[in-house]
Amino acid sequence: MKGGVFLKPAILIVGVYVFLKIVLPLFTAPLPASLIFLYLALTTTGIVIFATLSGPSTDAFFGPIVRFLTGEGQGGAAQGARIAVLLLFPVLVGWQTYTSTAPSDQPPAENRTIHPAPPGEYTGLSNPVPNTPENVMTGKGLYAAFCSPCHGGNFDGKGPASRGFNPPPANFSDPTTIAMLQESYLFWRIKKGGVGLPIEGMPWKSAMPRWEVELPDEWIWKIIMGEYDGAHQKPRTWE
């Protein structure tokens, strides 16, 4: 009956959903539900905005909905459907309330902060080791010895031991990891490791070892240089 105006929006929403839920995961990791919900909400907003741009289009879009809900001049099947909606809606709300409050064995959603703020005493540090080819080489050597089992010989986070960890070891060649950070930040992370993270970084969730006992500071600074060089990234600086 009034399928005409709603056909395109419905196809669009279903299409977006299918794309995000089924097509995209063919090429990359599946998207979390929160993100799919976000994109669908945006799509719906767009549909409503577009439909209400002018008087006639608003009427065409909301007219049938209003008529259906108010029961204007309806009978038979439409009337039945209206009553069904009337009954189903509270049930839906009830179901939603139930599922969101009922105890379940699923752990709650996480929002682990990947790059929490470093402690104040590290923020002003700069690398004291001169950036010479020898130092970079030494750094890479130390990296190969201590870090590559997890972070990988190619600095891509795919070392032989990496598969067992969640979250996985950081991928240094990804532009959203060390390329966004200052050297002093890395110094803190390497020295204090996962357990040294503040609470929003979920210290219990990181397998990154704390290296302050094994490695002297100078080695750590050299490793940092080797790491940036090997991953073809540059640290964040201000000049």
Added chain:
Amino acid sequence: MMNQGDDPTGGTAGEQGRGAWLAGLLVFLALGVMPLVGLAQDVPAASATAYRDIPGLGSRNMVWVVAQLHLLLAGFVLGVPIFAWLCEIVGWKTGEKRYDKLAKEFTKLLTSSYATTALFGGILLFLLIGFYPKLMNYLADVFFPSFIVYCLLFLVETATLYLYWYGWDAMQDSKKGLHLFLGFLLNVFAFFIMIVPNSWATFQASPVVISEGTDLQRAWAATWNPTWWPVNIHRLIANVVLGGYICGAYAGIRYLSAKNEEEREHYDWMGYVGNFIGVFGLLPLPFAGYWLMREIYQYNQQMGITLMGGFLSWLFILQAMLIGVLFLGSNYYFWLGITHRIPGSEVKYRKPMMAMLIILLLCLGVWMTPHSLVASLEEARKMGGTHHPLLGVFGVMSAKMTVANLMILVTFMSFIMYWRAGKEETATWAKVARSLMGGVLGVAAIVVIVLGVWGYFVPAIVRINYFSVAQVLIVLFVMLTITPLTALLLRSAKTTTEMVWGKMPPRAGYALVLNAVMVILLMTLMGYARSSSRVHWHIYGVMRDSSQYAYSPALGYAAAFMSLNTFLFCMLVAFIFWVATMGDKAKANDAGGKGHGAQGTLPAMAGGAPALDERK
């Protein structure tokens, strides 16, 4: 109070005389007080009390609410004179009376909000002195000279405002120049009134403390702290945005409750102006915000990361959402303007509007995608962490800056489209000009995107110092070429369809109100971000917060306070406006008795204007 503006104020000469006298007194006071500043040192040390509290309510909560309300009111009070004055100039230049009337209406809202702003400032000061004696003592010690300057500024601002408002009608004709000059002064003083307290607040975040030097030197050094100017600029622009959208909302509500054609036309137009001003300010705002964040990050890595990558980074996802709604709302209003004020234009503009909408939504999708995603354990395992391998790239600044620039471009084009709608360009070179504009726009969009993608492959500093700046400059370039070109084109254009005012559907009025609420929410959100980025410091790195409130509240708790503040502010503004316009209503009712055309006298809000939803 509300009616006085309409009475002609007698004796301009006397008014002026008094003004001059007052100004002289102030200068004298300023000179007289300055030497006293040095005496501040002799004041005995503070009492031992560091904190006071009101149990149950909590000192932090109370200061939170009062400070936020004061700031919002102040933003409004400082933003409105800027465009009231601009409107007055436009009215004076073009001779169009309605601009002068509009400017006066804005100023009326201003006078009534001014006192409330000062009142909240006073309450805030008392609360601060009472709750935080130690901190206030320290700040007074550093900033005493600027306290004095602030008081003086307030005196001259108040005097100027009264002259500007009460002298409006009296200075209408021969003295218009003087009145405009008063408006100018009003804005100059207002600007300084804003930046002086900004120095106190920014000092808390990025203090510069020097131990030697005179009091004035110390105060000056503390004032010129690294985030002072970024905050000044950001707030200045944001105040214009706030003022514009609130005036828009005011017009929207008056429009919805308008009872006759004349009112509907006037408030429809006022709503348009308000929205225009809001958008106009909104366009440069992301740039200013970016600069501010950069300065903060550079000043202190810890604070920068707390805000952008740490626990406050979620605020920026909320921010993206609010800004997104604002952009959508403003564009929606432009588009509704095209389809309703320019009869018959819908068919022509439906396609472009759809394209713009899609671009806006895509950009918004990118902007709202967080770096660390909310995911269940199961989902996180599949993604390999809370960081999606593909969409994770949307989570960082390079992407955000790019889409912000694109959204600004689209919004700008919405306006240009609105401007050109209903007109036919007749110039011989119109075709060339149009393709030139299209070319500039297309190339600019592509370059912005290319720079955004390339930004991932260069060192952070190159991206921040060159690429992001280049993106901004490109967008500015587009605006600076297309605006005059369009103006030139339209000079010779012939109007095919006259704009009709007062035909907007009720949802346009609601869109205006929604925009205002979004801006207020945005300011409460960012206000929280600004003050909580200091974490457990009163003065970052200098004075620790050792009260029982030295922790960051959970985001949900903070969000509840933001909503509360927004609500309270809306109520306050509604009350102030209601009082300010009571007189007009009474008059309108008198006139309304005589009947105003066949239109129903029920306001549109109550469904009394079916004509507004008419089918074309």
